[in-house]
Amino acid sequence: MTATTQAPAETSTPTAARGVEMLTMAQALNRALRDSMAQDESVLVFGEDVGPLGGVFRITDGLTAEFGEQRCFDTPLAEAGIMGFAVGLAMNGMRPVVEMQFDAFAYPAFEQVVSHVAKLRNRTRGALSAPIVIRIPYAGGIGGVEHHCDSSEAYYAHTPGLHVVSPSTPADAYTLLRAAIASPDPVVFLEPKKLYWAKGEVDLDAPAEEIGTARVVREGTDATLIAYGPSVPTALEAAEVAATEGRSLQVVDIRSIVPFDDETVCAAVRSTGRAVVVAEASGFASVASEIAARVTERCFHHLAAPVRRVTGFDIPYPPPKLEHFQLPSVDRILDTVDELNWEDA
């Protein structure tokens, strides 16, 4: 394979410090792909328009030029085909990283994901595995037309055998994608579209981590906001506003929906006694519902109020001029926080 000779020199000197860079999430994801491809020649990146174009969001920009068209390539326009092809490549020693162009365009691949990607290890009792990363530009808030703004995480989170993660910062985008590609199991990697151009510091020397941990991203004492992916910045903004009104809100970034970090989330909720889950997806039978149920079961005696959810309505994602009604807003979060039985405090 051509990649062998094209691996950048940095792979031979992994200790060379590269420092902290200010990157957009899109750039951080691109760096993660490049670094993983350079480190492991079995990593293949493919999908629709990911080759010379660099993907419709430019996440794969420059990869074909750097690693050759055997390592980063366009496929026929067929999502089930892409996913089934990835399963076979994984069965035969490769680490495919596939891009589903948009959240709602991934549905044709659903059977391959549920029946094969998620189950290959289990049905063969560990003889075979499917270390595939399924990258999905995900969720709304960008004024996209229909079929471009779905929050589809619950479908994947409900499927045993898949890991499901969503970063909210460029730094997490980098480390989580590196971790996803290194994972021995399939990872659905949900990239919040509206955060692609948000900038942040990325420590390119950050130690490798495993998927599965949440993080307290803002300390607070009165109530805990639990969010992931695109909803984390909104939750942080709500906490900022609440602080000016004299209320101290803690914010937990879930980061990994599956596996779920009960320990961190529950410790956080127990410390405040109140919790609101914030997510863009429709609320019924959602990840937010699962989090609310888990927290209630595990923290019941520490709770001063029922765990509340601020989610999208149970409607198809609205057209651009109406989407602000669907997205959890700072006001809606703060209104909900106001209802957490403060009179009993």
Place this chain on the structure above:
Amino acid sequence: MQRGVESLLPSEEPVQHLGADGRLTPLGESAKPDDEALLEGYAALVAARRLNDQAYALVRQGRLAVYPSSHGQEACQVAASLVLGRRDWLFPTYRDSAAVVARGVDPVEVLVLLKGDWHAGYDPREHQVAPQATPLATQLLHAVGVAHAATLRGEDTVVMALCGDGATSEGDFHEALNFAAVFKCPVVFFVQNNEYAISVPLARQSVAPSLAHKGIGYGIPGERVDGNDLAALLSVLGDAVTRARDGEGPQLVEAHTYRMQAHTNADDATRYRNDADVQAWVHRDPLTRVETYLRERGLLDDAKAADLAEAAEVVAARVRDGLNTDVEPDHRTLFDHVYARRTPQLEEQAALVADELSRETATEEAR
């Protein structure tokens, strides 16, 4: 590179080397079947037929939950495996147990799926045989991926991907052929057209001139072959494997055969087809014609036939023994292979089952 349509077209009639009467056709005369290969194939046919009938009987005895038999399709089963080399891969469906066994996998392990102990009973890596696929046509894409990975590494692996006539209606069939063609993957797509998808006849799947013609739309050469003629199958599939190995890309082969028994034991075939239709295929049995041919050539006599039958019987006995032995499945396997490492949630759930079991044991001991 565009190929002319003419080069992609299957033959006018299914390729036949041995007629139903066991005589060589004119095409067979010129092809000169290899005696040794046919004799080896016949031994595998006898074993495959015995396996099918044994498994069918084990369902009636309640030892297997169900068995989708390939009775009548054994020539396809055997040929699909015999044309492969050790480094090649086979991608079978649930009806291809006999093909999996012909590739060397232990039949007792093959039947674990239908016994209910676990899903895939064998290690796919040992003989390069993928787990038998139940969701139709999905495995064809996996076959293309396996082939492409081999090509990227410069290996000369060929992948034999099996499916039935019904599966050609699935989207994954089309996507697999298209991917294989675009990436020029060494895959032989082998369709066993046995005329029925459970109860639905071929006419409701397709009005194409033949299923082999479907290759044209993808730029893949198609061929059709008498699926009850082992000699023709070994020749057509063997050539397809050779061309794939030589870098000519994927090919589509359709075998015309017939499912002599119901879809599974749970099916009632009398609701959708006449006994007369089935009887018409008895005369085209894949074993009879090879046996007739080999006996006329002096390559098979009663003593040799008895040896083959006995060898098949030994395997059948082992299958019976294997399936009559109850092994208590380990409950820990419920949680062990969902991920490389159990999640904290699965640890909790595994502990719950262990706790239930320990309390059951305690209750029993207290009695």
